[in-house]
Amino acid sequence: MIDEIRGSEPIVTDPPPIDATGASTVADRAFGVSGTATKLGGERDQNFRIDADSGDAFVLKIVNSADDRGVIDLRTQAIEHVHRADLDLPVMETIPTTDGEPWTTLIEDGDSYFVQLYSFVPGRTPSPGELSRDALFAYGESVATMGKALRGFFHPDARYDVLWDLRYASDFHAMLDQIDDEQRRATAERVLDRFEANVDPVFDSLRAQVVHNDLGLNNVLFDDDNRVSGITDFGDLTYTALVCDLAVVLANVLPRRDDPLSAAQSIVRGYVTVTPLEEDELRLLPDLVLARLAVRGIMHVREGANYEHNTTDVAEVWDSLIALDETGPDVMRQLLQAAALEGDVPYQRTDTSDLLSRRREVLGPAPLFYRDPVHFAAGDGVWLFDQDGRRYLDAYNNVQVLGHGNPDVAAAVAGQTRTLTTNTRYLHESVTTLSERLLETMPDELDRVLLVNSGSEANDIAWRLATAATGRDGAIVADHAYHGITESTASLSPKYWSDGTQPAHVETVAPPVRRSSHHWSETTERSEPMIGALDALENRNVGPAAFIFDPLFTSTGIFPPDGEHLTEMTDHVREADGVIIADEVQSGFGRTASNTWGFQEADIVPDIVTMGKPMGNGYPVAAVVTRSEILSTLRDGSGIFSTFGGNPVSSAAALTVLDVLEDEQLLEQAGEVGEHLHSGLAKLATEYERIGEIRRSGLMVGVELVSDRETWTPATDEAVEIVNRLRQRRILVGTSGRHDNVLKIRPPLVFENEHADRLLYGLDDVLASLGDDV
Structure with a gap:
């Protein structure tokens, strides 16, 4: 009860039973101020505005009987102290009684009440x-x-x-x-x-x-x-x-x-x-x-x-x-x-609309997610928070594999930054330890590591290694794949080819889909597309240097592969003396739940493995892992070195990522949550015809949307609308695939069932609201 709380006596004691007429009388008799009283209200006291006949205004306070003389003196002395300490503070002044005292006493119904008069300070009370x-x-x-x-x-x-x-x-x-x-x-x-x-x-x-x-x-x-x-x-x-x-x-x-x-x-x-x-x-x-x-x-x-x-x-x-x-x-x-x-996290004061305008002035039409861009200020686990404190469920960003603001990674980066950051031409234990830890997760054949800064840089170097090792420059990539933003990796990224701009040294193949998929066919099972791609290169007198692929074919539309089929494809490339590059930038670091790397799902051994994005949980670090004889073709020739790649700070971040993945058993969690999410999506598919197919590996999930299941017409407009309506419900997902009709769901691995349920509820709500609008 309230009377058990310290300091509650004035709250449980009735306020003074004085009305406006009584207040006017007290103001006149005790303070010599004649005028009209208007009740102002109060929690435990009675407060009245006194509009004096002289034209001045005052506030009369009749204090609760629970407050004694010492308390009234405390407040009076404090007000006077403030006036002495800072003349500019607009604090009310205590008006003395006609006897020169700071207060008077009023007796009403046998109870005694202290009464004070204050100057009326001007102003308004805004909302x-x-x-x-x-x-x-x-x-x-x-x-x-x-x-x-x-x-x-x-x-x-x-x-x-x-x-x-x-x-x-x-x-x-x-x-x-x-x-x-x-x-x-x-x-x-x-x-x-x-x-x-x-x-x-x-x-x-x-x-x-x-x-x-x-x-x-x-x-x-x-x-x-x-x-x-x-x-x-x-x-x-x-x-x-x-x-x-x-x-x-x-x-x-x-x-x-x-x-x-x-x-x-x-x-x-x-x-x-x-x-x-x-x-x-x-x-x-x-x-x-x-x-x-x-x-x-x-x-x-x-x-x-x-x-x-x-x-x-x-x-x-x-x-x-x-x-x-x-x-x-x-x-x-x-x-x-x-x-x-301020100095710790600068540049966070601008209104979203102003920031958007400023960004366009200096960055031009640089792309942003969603029709209504989001202005984020903080993150925590699976949540992102905008400038107004609203939180968004992040079911999209695989960079923060351990979740946003991971305290272990933050502490490792901050600690190492304060201690030392330099390049890898000096000895530092973290650089070597990280390389050892990465090799422990790899097949025995892969025994060398080159640390760099980004996935694009890793893929660029992987391509240089492949061309140096084979003496050829032909590439085979998956339809609508994405492998980076450098000149060479952009040429290996059909996702960003304009019409008619396919490079002469590159051929594409369809992903090796599973038999359970609508997209599987006898033709793809026999690997004829790979044979056809190799023949096409040969017809142009281009020898195959490498087949580079994302083991989950994420940009193509998220197609966890048929292992036997993928093996057949890689065997054909090796028979033609090409090398195999597994681009793990999107699928690595436990995304598949059962293994650290996506290529392990198909039980193949690449010649080169690249990684980036989640490696530092947001801190820039990436790597190339390969065989010593492949690395030597470049290192022993023209040489290769990345000044900042693998510096002690980025190495500390990456080592912490490996530690947390293991210590918190996030691969196991990803498998359980991924299964829960898949089950919920399957139920939605029985209710909504637009869901054509659900494809999943661990916590990488693709939901292909179609206009109808008979013609399998890609529902591109519907996918864009769903993504934006989910954003309005503060749930973040993306799209993937040639037609952008595949919902791409790849949350941080700290995603739990309750988060999956929130996503499912939101998607159900959006699908129901969509109706025939699109």
Whole structure:
């Protein structure tokens, strides 16, 4: 119950039973101010605006009988201290009685009440949504300035217990059973449990002083330019952690903003220009904000005249708490730390529309995902967060194989960056250890590693190795394949060939599809396309240097191959003295779930293996693995070296990726979640004719969409629409294939069943909404 919470006595004590007529009488008799009183309301006190006959305005406060003389003196002395410390702070002034005293006493129905009169400060109370980022920045500055003005203020009653002091947030566990709504109760309990575990043990170690403790929009007024013009009501003044002032303001503003975390960043940026936040304050700030919201929500449960709030306000508080709890304190912490430290994560202040315009000016028509581009500011696991704090389920980005913001990789990169970063012509253990670890995952025939920076660079070098080793320059690639952006790898990427621009030294083949696929046929089973490709090269007097393929044929439309068929294709190439290059940039590092590398699924041994994207979980690092005799054809001739490739920082990132994949058994998890996702997609396929085929290996899933299953007409427009409608539901997937009609689902390997279910629910919703619109 509420009376079990420290500082609750003024809340459970009835407010003074004084009406406007009584207030006018007190103002006249005690303070010599004759005028009309208008009730302003209050949580536990009674507040009245007094419009004096002289034309001046004042605020009369009749204090709750639970507050004693020491508390009134604390507030009075604090106001006077602020005026002495900072003349520019627009704080109300205490008006003395006709006897020169700072307050008077009123007796009503046998109870005694202290009464004070204050100057009326001008301004308006805007809605949080009216405040621009600049206004929020200035608001943050004012909050910190108030804290600075109170620094050094002492009073014997400063440790007066106030229910709204966040040090007592855990006490509100006692009121949880009064919350009828199950989701609200569970959220509040989770937030308070986390507060008790994380904040309570260290609260007393935070910087502490007397703080206003309630600088929300009910007690702060703004001018026409939305700058702070007045600060009122010191009723929650107490000695507590300094950062509570900031937490209270954030909890007051965020519920009524469409961009809560972006707004929070603006306030924090303003605050730290006056008072930089210490490490522990930043670390605990999200828990303090969530706890304040939980306390507000719980207090709304208490009905009665002592605590009146409208239903809309109640819903906004709970909705905000639930949404921010779903976002999680870790992501909130990242965003607020970025705002407070600026130098750690720069260039994150621009509005999305402005940034899009600026980008077009300098990058031109560089492609972006989705019709409505997304402006991301943070990531955590399978979630990405935009500038407004909204979270998106990432079912697309295979680069972050361990999930966004992986703490182990971040720590490894930060630690090594602080220690040493240099090139690989110097000895460093991490470079050698990484190469050893990679070879441990490979067939014995592959015994050499060359570390580089990107998948394109790795494939470029693989192609150079193939041409040097064979003395030929013919290539065979899969239909609509993609292998990089360099001149040589672009020529090996039919995905980006314009009509009629197929290079003379390249031939394409269809992927070796499984017998269960609609695309399988007797012709492809006999590998005639590979024979035909080799013959076509020979007819142009071009000898085959290599067959390069992505083992899951991802860009072609995600076709996990028939192993026997793929083996036949590679055998034909070797018979023609060509080499086999497995491009593992998209399919490697456990994507197939049962093996580290995609080529292992087909039980073949390539001559060269390339890797990139997920190798550093977002940090640029890539590699080429091959046989020593192949590498020597290039290294012993013209030589080959990558200055930055395999530097100690990128090696530390890649080693950590290998460690986490093993320690957290992510391959096993990927297999289980992939099976769960496939099962759900199969059920959707029974309901929606547009789903023609589902192809999967581990957590690489392709959902081919067709206009109808008889003609198998690619449903390209439908696929584009589905991807964009999923984006609107904050679920990210892509498309693949020659006709862009295959939904490409390749989430981080930390994806779990609950995330798969969210994706399935969203896809079901979109497919149902699509109808005949497209």
